Amino acid sequence: MAIVKAKPKKSSVSAIRVAELAGVSRSAVSRTFTDGASVSPATRTKVLAAAEKLGYHVNHLARGLIHHRSGIVCLIVAEMQAPFQANVVETTTRKLQAIGKVVMVLNTAGQPENVEAALRQTLNYRAEATVVVSGAPPLSLIETCIENGQRVILINRDDAITGPEFVLVENENAAREACLLLHRAGCRNLAVVSSTAGTSSIMAREQSFVAAAAELGLTAQVSRAGPTGYATGAEGARQLLGASNRPDGVFCVTDLLALGFMDVARQEFRLAIPDDLCVVGFDDIPEAGWLAYNLTTFRQPIGAIADHIASIIEKDEPEPAPPKRLPTQVAWRKSVRP
């Protein structure tokens, strides 16, 4: 007689088992766990006791199958270890959970082609909504998502597409204000530290700053030494500060760039901030407030962004709305002369 290794199967307990234990019908246990369903207190307690004993938990997969509402919201994000993205993910997951959703995170690992695979996953899991924090999703798939009843929300992206909803920050105003701010501090040789990422919000900040400088009769140099991050800011400092016409006022389109820039300016060029050089950042990541930096920067209203995402997802009729533009706010610190 051969030894047959019984497959454990570990079948998770389903409603029928608790119905048997409680001595009621399957429907009764279903109703016990459905808000607003009609169950007598007596059976309710019987069911709850049986459920507790067996460790029963409603299967949201099956529930989603019926309701056509999985309760899942997908977050598509790249570089989620970067401070700004990490904060967006943290805040968004928190607020979405508060309205009863559950968040699936799809990490595109920096590969743009993975955005497509990620969108496929949102369709596979019948997500109610997809929030694209970073990356450029192919238009055709966005349409498929919307046709399947998904809400699609793009953050800090300014494409001229209709269908998805947009929530973005007023990059142009902020960049313009950054320019004025540096000008008021007496800076006359301006520069902007950007990156090769080329996302729409970064381009907007960069170009608006250059335009604002031109309006003041100044030309702003632009440095794009690599991807958006600390190292690129550092390299930008080496480029700009090592050249002959060294700038005295710098706008970094991202705090991370600014921090790298400041470190090199101080350590390798022995410059004092803000005395020799004023620096303005963008995002207001926690690190910008650290004593070593004290960076004056434009705060992205992450809380408001997440609130708006939640409000879009919460309303059940997708009414077309214009892009939501949220204002930034200056976090005044010490990297710019007053």
Add this chain to the structure above:
Amino acid sequence: MAIVKAKPKKSSVSAIRVAELAGVSRSAVSRTFTDGASVSPATRTKVLAAAEKLGYHVNHLARGLIHHRSGIVCLIVAEMQAPFQANVVETTTRKLQAIGKVVMVLNTAGQPENVEAALRQTLNYRAEATVVVSGAPPLSLIETCIENGQRVILINRDDAITGPEFVLVENENAAREACLLLHRAGCRNLAVVSSTAGTSSIMAREQSFVAAAAELGLTAQVSRAGPTGYATGAEGARQLLGASNRPDGVFCVTDLLALGFMDVARQEFRLAIPDDLCVVGFDDIPEAGWLAYNLTTFRQPIGAIADHIASIIEKDEPEPAPPKRLPTQVAWRKSVRP
């Protein structure tokens, strides 16, 4: 006649619709999307064409219902905007996606009581595995998860429970080595900057350092000025450096603590690092490598941790294994005299 607003219903397209369009049975389309199923090339192409046209995507909710494998892995995490946690989440999501899983993030928002709700969600969505990055899950729920066939993995937590799998870092060895390292650098007045969080790994680091100091005949002061973070490190510096017996060698159980400590040491106490004061951190978050800090620290092998998580989840028979202890590695920088 009343105007009845037709509920859009937006029912996402299901296999039967593509079967009709392709002129085949529903089974055929199911088989087309099942690896290793027997379908003729002719019908396969017909089905694929129809699916493409309709924007069909297999419903993983229904698929999971049958297979008892949802493909979902839950990550329970608090403070996910903190650099270390953010890196863990990034790496883990990436590696889990690489083995075909999809990650659901449950943010406990720092409230320990939310861990329980999060575990409930993992059961509701029939997650294949639950990874607890931070927080202390109630034992009874862990058991329920395991009974329902889930794999439960606890990170950097050292409870004497059987059932879940543990992957943790050799905190004791590292703390001990940190002590030796400071001693070799000539530090004789030691201190450790910790937090009030009281998690097992932080306690282990703190206590092992103190014990190692005692073995060298030294007593190490301990500062716990608040939750684990930059501000607490800063406050710890004010406490320790403002007192009479100012330490000359400090072990911070977390890089974030170390950075706050360094900033206050330098800016408010005008101390030079490493000349007046040596500092050792733990984690090796990206910020530790920034020029302003150059912090010597113990690197947590996040990649190896994530690899091990993935390997646990990938094997289908949950074989009991002893806790996986991964070694740390010193990232030598400039905050300790050589």
Add this chain to the structure above:
DNA sequence: TAACCTTATGCACAGCCTTGCAAAGCTGCT
């Protein structure tokens, strides 16, 4: 052409849940 084998296809059921509908039970009143 018949027999046989391989491959492909369709049927029907299972998996877990919700819910409309009708039957049953209960309460209160005459």
Add this chain to the structure above:
DNA sequence: AGCAGCTTTGCAAGGCTGTGCATAAGGTTA
């Protein structure tokens, strides 16, 4: 007791997929 009105409960269908089993189709060989 008898009836109306209400609440509770069970039945069965429906939502979407995977798959065992039987059947049909197609190909090969004698």
